[in-house]
Amino acid sequence: xxxxxxxxxxxxxxxxxxxxxxxxxxxxxxxxxxxxxxxxxxxxxxxxxxxxxxxxxxxxxxxxxxxxxxxxxxxxxxxxxxxxxxxxxxxxxxxxxxxxxxxxxxxxxxxxxxxxxxxxxxxxxxxxxxxxxxxxxxxxxxxxxxxxxxxxxxxxxxxxxxxxxxxxxxxxxxxxxxxxxxxxxxxxxxxxxxxxxxxxxxxxxxxxxxxxxxxxxxxxxxxxxxxxxxxxxxxxxxxxxxxxxxxxxxxxxxxxxxxxxxxxxxxxxxxxxxxxxxxxxxxxxxxxxxxxxxxxxxxxxxxxxxxxxxxxxxxxxxxxxxxxxxxxxxxxxxxxxxxxxxxxxxxxxxxxxxxxxxxxxxxxxxxxxxxxxxxxxxxxxxxxxxxxxxxxxxxxxxxx
Amino acid sequence: xxxxxxxxxxxxxxxxxxxxxxxxxxxxxxxxxxxxxxxxxxxxxxxxxxxxxxxxxxxxxxxxxxxxxxxxxxxxxxxxxxxxxxxxxxxxxxxxxxxxxxxxxxxxxxxxxxxxxxxxxxxxxxxxxxxxxxxxxxxxx
Numbered sequence: 168x169x170x171x172x173x174x175x176x177x178x179x180x181x182x183x184x185x186x187x188x189x190x191x192x193x194x195x196x197x198x199x200x201x202x203x204x205x206x207x208x209x210x211x212x213x214x215x216x217x218x219x220x221x222x223x224x225x226x227x228x229x230x231x232x233x234x235x236x237x238x239x240x241x242x243x244x245x246x247x248x249x250x251x252x253x254x255x256x257x258x259x260x261x262x263x264x265x266x267x268x269x270x271x272x273x274x275x276x277x278x279x280x281x282x283x284x285x286x287x288x289x290x291x292x293x294x295x296x297x298x299x300x301x302x303x304x305x306x307x308x309x310x311x312x313x314x315x316x317x318x319x320x321x322x323x324x325x326x327x328x329x330x331x332x333x334x335x336x337x338x339x340x341x342x343x344x345x346x347x348x349x350x351x352x353x354x355x356x357x358x359x360x361x362x363x364x365x366x367x368x369x370x371x372x373x374x375x376x377x378x379x380x381x382x383x384x385x386x387x388x389x390x391x392x393x394x395x396x397x398x399x400x401x402x403x404x405x406x407x408x409x410x411x412x413x414x415x416x417x418x419x420x421x422x423x424x425x426x427x428x429x430x431x432x433x434x435x436x437x438x439x440x441x442x443x444x445x446x447x448x449x450x451x452x453x454x455x456x457x458x459x460x461x462x463x464x465x466x467x468x469x470x471x472x473x474x475x476x477x478x479x480x481x482x483x484x485x486x487x488x489x490x491x492x493x494x495x496x497x498x499x500x501x502x503x504x505x506x507x508x509x510x511x512x513x514x515x516x517x518x519x520x521x522x523x524x525x526x527x528x529x530x531x532x533x534x535x536x537x538x539x540x541x542x543x544x545x546x547x548x549x550x551x552x553x554x555x556x557x558x559x560x561x562x563x564x565x566x567x
Numbered sequence: 568x569x570x571x572x573x574x575x576x577x578x579x580x581x582x583x584x585x586x587x588x589x590x591x592x593x594x595x596x597x598x599x600x601x602x603x604x605x606x607x608x609x610x611x612x613x614x615x616x617x618x619x620x621x622x623x624x625x626x627x628x629x630x631x632x633x634x635x636x637x638x639x640x641x642x643x644x645x646x647x648x649x650x651x652x653x654x655x656x657x658x659x660x661x662x663x664x665x666x667x668x669x670x671x672x673x674x675x676x677x678x679x680x681x682x683x684x685x686x687x688x689x690x691x692x693x694x695x696x697x698x699x700x701x702x703x704x705x706x707x708x
Contacts, residue, residue: 475603477627481579495603496627496668503603518603551585551631553607553623554600 171487174533178374179323179351179466179524180491184421185376191420192378195413203410204399213412220419224383227426228368229359236384236392236402237415241350241371242273244384247395247406248367249277249317252344253287255391256314263313265343267292267300267329268509270319273369274348275505278317292318296511297458298325302333309341316345320352320368324493324506324522325457326466328356335364344390350374350382354425355463356433366390372414376526377421381414432527436464439525439534443467446538450545452558452567456510456520465525468493470512472567473555474519474548476503482544488537493520515554516566571628572662578632583639586621593689595681598674604630606678608638612686617641617649622678629661629668636660637675646683650698652676 175183195216201209203217218232225232238244253264266278268291281287290308292300305316316338321328331347338345346367352358353368354375360368368385372378384406386392398407425432444467448455452472471479476492483490493504495518502508503517512520523537549555557563571579588609598604604626611619620642622634637657641649654672658664664672684699686692 473625475626475630478579478631481576481628485580494627496629501602513601514603515600518600551582551623552625553596553605554625556587556623 174488174529174536176523176525176529176533176537177489177491178526179326179522181373181379182376182526183528184373184378184417185424187424188377188417188421192413192417195416199412203412204401213410216416217410217412220415223419223423227422228353228370228385229361230385231388233403234360234385234388236386236405237410238382238384238395238406239380239411240382241271241348241369241374243395244369244371244382245271245273245317245346245348246277247384247392248346248369248386249274249281249315250395251386251391251393252315252317252346252367253281253285254393256344257285257287259314261312261314262287263290263310264288265290265292265305265308265313265316265318267294267318269294269298269322269324269506270317271323271348271350274317274319294327294509297461298322298327298456298506298510299458299461300329300334302330302337305334306337306341309337309343313341313343316343318345318347320347320349320358321356321463322457322506323351324504325468325510326351326463326524327457328352328461328463330461331365332363335366338366339364351463351466354422355429355465357429360385360387372418372421375421375425377418378414381411381418383418428527433464435527436525436529439529439531440465440467442531443523443534443537444469447541450542452565453545454512454516454567456507456512467521467523467525469521470507470516470567471519471521471545471549472516472565473552473558474545476518476520478548479519479521479544482547483540486536486540486544488540491522491524493522494518513566570665571632574636574660574662575629575632575664578635578661579628582622582631582635584621584635584642585623587623588619588621591621593682593684593686595678595683595685597677597681598626600625603627604671604674606630606634606674608634608678608682610682610686612646615646617644617646626671626674627668629664629671630674632661633657633664633671633675634678637672637679641679646686649679650683652679 201213203214353370371382456468476494477496507517591609592612593610596607609621624634654676657672
């Protein structure tokens, strides 16, 4: 088969590291190898780099350096934030948590465990067909025993962005801790913990051209945080374990770069995204998911009736295009993605979903190839689909 | 992609016997759209031999490959032989399927059985009911 160059359109899954991020990391793999906890000069050089990275990341988020805790990933940050707030709430007899139906599993599965094993009560807010909730809905759900509200900044599958500042305001007024999983947002859209009334925030480096295996938990000064890994005094006793210096330094470099170029990148992505959408919505019986007025610049999620997503991905991969889907076959379970079901899509439709997530490394030529390939592949799969034939013959009702 | 064997990818990329047979002697459809898998098999039968077979499938790569392979395995064969086709044989002919995709080969076996049963029913041919268990019950076992 002809070898095609790769069109990587799965940046919500992970991104390629930037040159800046790779180069920032290199000296810390060999030359500056010290343990930041060591008193000697070799250790202190590493310590300086660690604290510089902390200050840089804090500046990007509108936080103070002592509010930044390094973790191993976004999922760890979510776990620690939620468990800490829940357990501190329980000490005051508050065991009610509010979240949404389409959170990442790092949040949903943590909440489910708290519910099942520790008797917490969880309210999952409906996210409507738009994939956007309102601060008023959060306000209405807050009870005297609510200890935590956790709402994702931007959804990883459909790309919708929540009114975080307003939700934060409501929580602050009610005296309830507010955590946001901002893994898809940080480095892509403006995030400022002070202005947006955020108490706790999770981020992950590999979503903004940083390395995999490192992340951050922001926890507002004055808010108690329970340790997640017991051991040494690293991260002010909240997260033991020798710091992953090379990756932390690299993450800081990647975030600084992403934030410095955010406006430019965003404008480029929105243009590319909207051009792709305007072409792909011409495919009959398709649907664009998520309210585009509140949206990440680079994410596109669509459903195509009569086909299943895995075949779509495999055939796009043959054409050099990397994408993802929320179909059951790609989720590894019998049900399609909980996000697509949460926005009210029927199973039949959710199986035929496609997520394209762009980064500033994509080109207009990439967009051209996507625009050409997707309709071809959809048509090909529909031509052998008994479901599509029934739809065409009127034996089955079109849902899109 | 390393998810599937080369054989699976070959049958997925170049599926054999795709289509419908307008004057089919037997048609079998199994699965449902809600679960993300539907297989429909069409048979043309003469003197107890499967002269032609076509399929349409809504489903993942391994569902399409399983349909393609199953139709290859029964084309030109007597019905009695087609009835002995097992999902394992389909999966083996594809050089294996990932564990969570084995149900695709089960669907292929069931779709063929359903098509043969349809042929028997339409032509008033007597058969042993035990040979045609309800697919829903098979799934549950």
